[in-house]
Amino acid sequence: MTALSLTALPPAALPLTGLPPTTLRPTTLPSAALPADPRLAAEAASQDHQGLALVLFTVFVAVTLGITAWAGRRRRGTVEFYTGGRLFSPLQNGFAIAGDYMSAASFLGISGIIALFGYDGLLYAVGFFVAWLVVLMLVAELVRNCGRYTMADVLSTRMRQRPVRLAAGASSIAVSILYLVAQMVGAGTLVGLLLGQSGGRAMTWTVVGVGALMVVYVTVGGMRATTWIQIVKAVLLMGGALTLTALVLARFHGNVNDLLNAAAGGSGHGASFLGPGLRYGQSWTSRVDFISLALALVLGTAGLPHILSRFYTVPTARSARRSVVWSIGLIGSFYLMTVVLGFGAAAVVGSGEVRSSSASGNTAVPLLARDLGGGAGSTGGTVLFAVVSAIAFATILAVVAGLTLASSASFAHDLWATVARKGKASESEEVGAARVSAVVIGAVAIALSLFAQELNVAFLVSLAFAVAASANLPALLYTLFWRRFTTRGTVWAIYGGLVPAIVLVVFSPVVSGGPEAIFTGADFHWFPLENPGVVSIPLGFLAGWLGTLTSREEADPAKHAEMEVRALTGAGAA
Amino acid sequence: MDEHDRMEPGTLQVDDPWYAGAATQEWEREAPPPSRAPAPAPAHEPERGSGNRQGAEAVYLDVQQSDAFQRMRRGYRRFVMPATTVFLGWYLAYVVAATAAPELMGRQVFGAVNVALLAGLAQFASTFLLTWAYARNARLHRDRTALDLRWDTQERIR
Numbered sequence: 001m002t003a004l005s006l007t008a009l010p011p012a013a014l015p016l017t018g019l020p021p022t023t024l025r026p027t028t029l030p031s032a033a034l035p036a037d038p039r040l041a042a043e044a045a046s047q048d049h050q051g052l053a054l055v056l057f058t059v060f061v062a063v064t065l066g067i068t069a070w071a072g073r074r075r076r077g078t079v080e081f082y083t084g085g086r087l088f089s090p091l092q093n094g095f096a097i098a099g100d101y102m103s104a105a106s107f108l109g110i111s112g113i114i115a116l117f118g119y120d121g122l123l124y125a126v127g128f129f130v131a132w133l134v135v136l137m138l139v140a141e142l143v144r145n146c147g148r149y150t151m152a153d154v155l156s157t158r159m160r161q162r163p164v165r166l167a168a169g170a171s172s173i174a175v176s177i178l179y180l181v182a183q184m185v186g187a188g189t190l191v192g193l194l195l196g197q198s199g200g201r202a203m204t205w206t207v208v209g210v211g212a213l214m215v216v217y218v219t220v221g222g223m224r225a226t227t228w229i230q231i232v233k234a235v236l237l238m239g240g241a242l243t244l245t246a247l248v249l250a251r252f253h254g255n256v257n258d259l260l261n262a263a264a265g266g267s268g269h270g271a272s273f274l275g276p277g278l279r280y281g282q283s284w285t286s287r288v289d290f291i292s293l294a295l296a297l298v299l300g301t302a303g304l305p306h307i308l309s310r311f312y313t314v315p316t317a318r319s320a321r322r323s324v325v326w327s328i329g330l331i332g333s334f335y336l337m338t339v340v341l342g343f344g345a346a347a348v349v350g351s352g353e354v355r356s357s358s359a360s361g362n363t364a365v366p367l368l369a370r371d372l373g374g375g376a377g378s379t380g381g382t383v384l385f386a387v388v389s390a391i392a393f394a395t396i397l398a399v400v401a402g403l404t405l406a407s408s409a410s411f412a413h414d415l416w417a418t419v420a421r422k423g424k425a426s427e428s429e430e431v432g433a434a435r436v437s438a439v440v441i442g443a444v445a446i447a448l449s450l451f452a453q454e455l456n457v458a459f460l461v462s463l464a465f466a467v468a469a470s471a472n473l474p475a476l477l478y479t480l481f482w483r484r485f486t487t488r489g490t491v492w493a494i495y496g497g498l499v500p501a502i503v504l505v506v507f508s509p510v511v512s513g514g515p516e517a518i519f520t521g522a523d524f525h526w527f528p529l530e531n532p533g534v535v536s537i538p539l540g541f542l543a544g545w546l547g548t549l550t551s552r553e554e555a556d557p558a559k560h561a562e563m564e565v566r567a568l569t570g571a572g573a574a
Numbered sequence: 575m576d577e578h579d580r581m582e583p584g585t586l587q588v589d590d591p592w593y594a595g596a597a598t599q600e601w602e603r604e605a606p607p608p609s610r611a612p613a614p615a616p617a618h619e620p621e622r623g624s625g626n627r628q629g630a631e632a633v634y635l636d637v638q639q640s641d642a643f644q645r646m647r648r649g650y651r652r653f654v655m656p657a658t659t660v661f662l663g664w665y666l667a668y669v670v671a672a673t674a675a676p677e678l679m680g681r682q683v684f685g686a687v688n689v690a691l692l693a694g695l696a697q698f699a700s701t702f703l704l705t706w707a708y709a710r711n712a713r714l715h716r717d718r719t720a721l722d723l724r725w726d727t728q729e730r731i732r
Contacts, residue, residue: 141712290673328701571728
C-alpha cells in the first residue's frame with residue numbers, strides 16, 4: 001500500500017532524511033528554516049515532537065523486539081517458523097492480515113492524495129478494498145486447504161513439482177522484493193519528512209536500521225513474532241485513525257456536509273474537488289493508465305505472497321474465511337476513515353499548506369493531527385503529531401517484516417528444499433535455510449534501497465501488484481477452477497505474466513522519457529502507460545490457456561479430484 | 575500433517591465475536607440431513623487402511639463423484655461465479671465512469687454530496703454486503719457438508 005505514498009512521492013524532490021530507528025540521536029534543527037517562512041512555526045514545533053516521536057519509536061521497537069524474543073523461545077520446525085503454529089484465532093489473524101495490508105501509505109498516502117486532489121484519492125481506497133472480495137470468495141479457503149506454507153504449494157498440488165515451484169517461487173520473490181524496496185525507500189523518506197531532518201546519511205541509516213530490524217524479527221521470531229507485530233501495529237493504526245476521525249467529525253459537529261463544503265473551500269478547487277478528474281482526468285493516456293492500475297489493484301491483492309501465507313496461520317479453511325471477514329471489516333472501516341481524514345486535512349489545514357509541506361501530500365495527516373490537537377506549538381498538537389509519526393513508522397516496520405518472511409519462505413521451501421535439494425532436506429535444515437535467506441533477502445533489499453534512494457521508485461508497489469495480478473492470480477485461479485490445467489499451463493501463466501509486466505515497465509515512461517523517470521539522460525520508452533496491468537494481466541491468462549492447450553500431457557483426473565476434494569472439504573489439509 | 579489436525583474444527587470458532595456466538599448454536603440446531611453424508615463406496619472397502627497411493631486416488635475420485643460433494647461444489651460455484659462477475663463489473667464500471675465521465679460523476683445530488691461520492695460509498699456498502707452474504711452462504715450451506723466429507727474422506731484414506 002505504499003503504492004500510494006510512493007506514487008505520489010518523488011523521493012528526490014523531498015528532503016531525503018531519516019534517523020536510524022534503533023538509536024536515539026540528539027535531534028538537530030533543520031538549518032533551512034528561514035525566519036520569514038510561514039512554516040516557521042511548524043519547523044520550531046518539530047523540535048518538540050521529534051523528541052517525543054523518538055521516544056515512541058523506541059518504545060515500539062523495544063516492544064516488538066520483546067515479542068520477537070518471546071516467540072523465538074518456542075520449539076523449532078517449519079510449521080512454527082512459517083505459520084507460527086497454525087493456531088491463531090480468526091480475530092487475531094484478521095488483525096494481522098489488516099496489519100500486513102495497511103501500510104503507512106494507506107494512512108498517509110491516500111489521505112494525502114485526497115487532501116491535494118480530492119475525490120481521485122478515493123478511487124485508490126475503493127480499489128484496494130474491493131480487491132478483498134476476490135481474496136474472500138476465490139482464494140482464501142481453497143489456498144488454506146491445499147497449501148502448507150507458500151503459494152507454490154497450491155500451484156504444485158497437481159502439477160510436476162520442480163518447474164512449477166521454480167516459477168512460482170521466482171514470481172513470489174519478485175513481488176516481495178519489489179514491494180520491499182518500495183517500502184524501505186519510503187521508510188527513509190517518510191521518517192525524514194516527519195522528523196524534519198535532512199542529510200543522506202540519516203536516510204541511509206534509516207534504511208539500514210529498518211532492514212536490520214525486519215531481519216531480526218523474521219530470523220528470531222518467525223511467523224509467530226511477525227503475526228503479533230502485525231496485530232500490535234494494526235491496533236495502533238486503527239486507534240490512531242479512529243481518534244483523528246472522531247476529532248475531525250467533532251470539529252464539524254458531525255455534519256459531513258459542512259466538512260465536504262469546508263474541504264472544497266480549503267482546497268482552492270471548489271466543488272470540482274469533490275468529484276473525480278483532478279488527478280487522472282487530464283488526458284486519455286492518464287485515464288487508461290488509471291484503469292490499468294485499478295485492474296492491478298483489484299486483482300493483485302489475491303496474488304500477494306505475504307497475504308496468502310497469512311491463511312496458513314489458522315487451523316482451518318473456515319477460520320481462514322473468518323479471518324478475511326474480520327480483515328474486510330477492519331480494512332473497510334480504515335479506508336472510510338482515511339477518506340474523512342483526507343477531506344478533513346483539506347478543510348482544516350488547507351491543500352495549499354499541505355502541498356507546501358510535502359509535494360505528495362504525505363504530511364497531510366500529521367499536519368491535521370497537529371491542528372486538531374491545538375495547532376503548532378501547543379502541547380496537544382505536539383503530542384498528536386508525534387503519535388501519528390510513530391504509528392506511521394510502526395506500520396512500515398511491520399509490513400517489511402511480513403514481506404521478508406514471505407519471500408524467505410518462498411526461497412527456502414520452494415526453491416531450496418524442493419528444486420535444489422529435491423525434497424530431501426530435513427525440517428531443521430529447511431528452517432536454517434529460511435533464516436539464511438531472510439538475512440540474504442534483507443541484505444539485498446537494503447542494498448537495492450540504498451541504490452534506489454535517490455531515484456523515483458514510485459512505480460514499484462503498483463508494479464508488485466501488477467506482477468501479482470498477471471503472474472500469480474492466473475496460475476492460482478486456473479489451478480483451482482480449471483480441470484484441464486497442466487504443468488506447462490502453470491509455468492506459462494506465471495512467466496507469461498511476470499515477464500511482460502516487468503518488460504513493459506522497463507520501456508515505460510517511469511523508467512525513461514517521463515517527467516519523473518529513473519533515467520533522465522536517455523529515452524528508450526515505447527510503452528505509453530506507467531502501469532502494465534491492462535496488457536500483462538490478460539497476457540498471463542492467455543499464456544496459461546495456450547500453455548495448457550499445447551501441452552503434450554493431459555491433466556491427471558485423479559490429481560484433479562484430489563485437489564478439488566481437498567480444496568473444498570479440507571481433507572488432508574496441513 | 576500437524577498434531578492439532580485432530581482437533582475438532584467446530585470448537586475453534588466459538589470465541590469468534592464476528593458472529594457473536596450464533597454460529598455454534600446454529601451448528602447444533604441444524605440436524606444433519608441424512609442425504610448429505612456420502613455413502614461409503616463398497617467397491618473401495620478393501621483398500622481402506624492400506625494407505626497406498628492407488629487407494630487414496632480412488633477415494634478422492636469417489637468422493638468427487640459423490641452427490642454430497644457435487645451439490646456442495648455446485649452451491650459454491652453458483653454463489654461465487656455470479657457474485658464475482660457482478661462485483662468486478664460494478665467496480666470496473668465505477669472506475670471507467672470516474673475516469674471517463676467526470677462531469678456525470680460530479681453532478682450534485684444533495685448538499686455537497688455528488689454522484690461520485692455516493693458511488694464510492696456504494697462500493698464500500700456492496701463490498702460489506704457481499705462479504706456478509708458470502709460468509710452466511712458458506713456457513714449455512716457449505717461448512718457442515720465440508721466437515722462431514724473431510725472426516726469421511728480422511729477416515730477412508732487412513
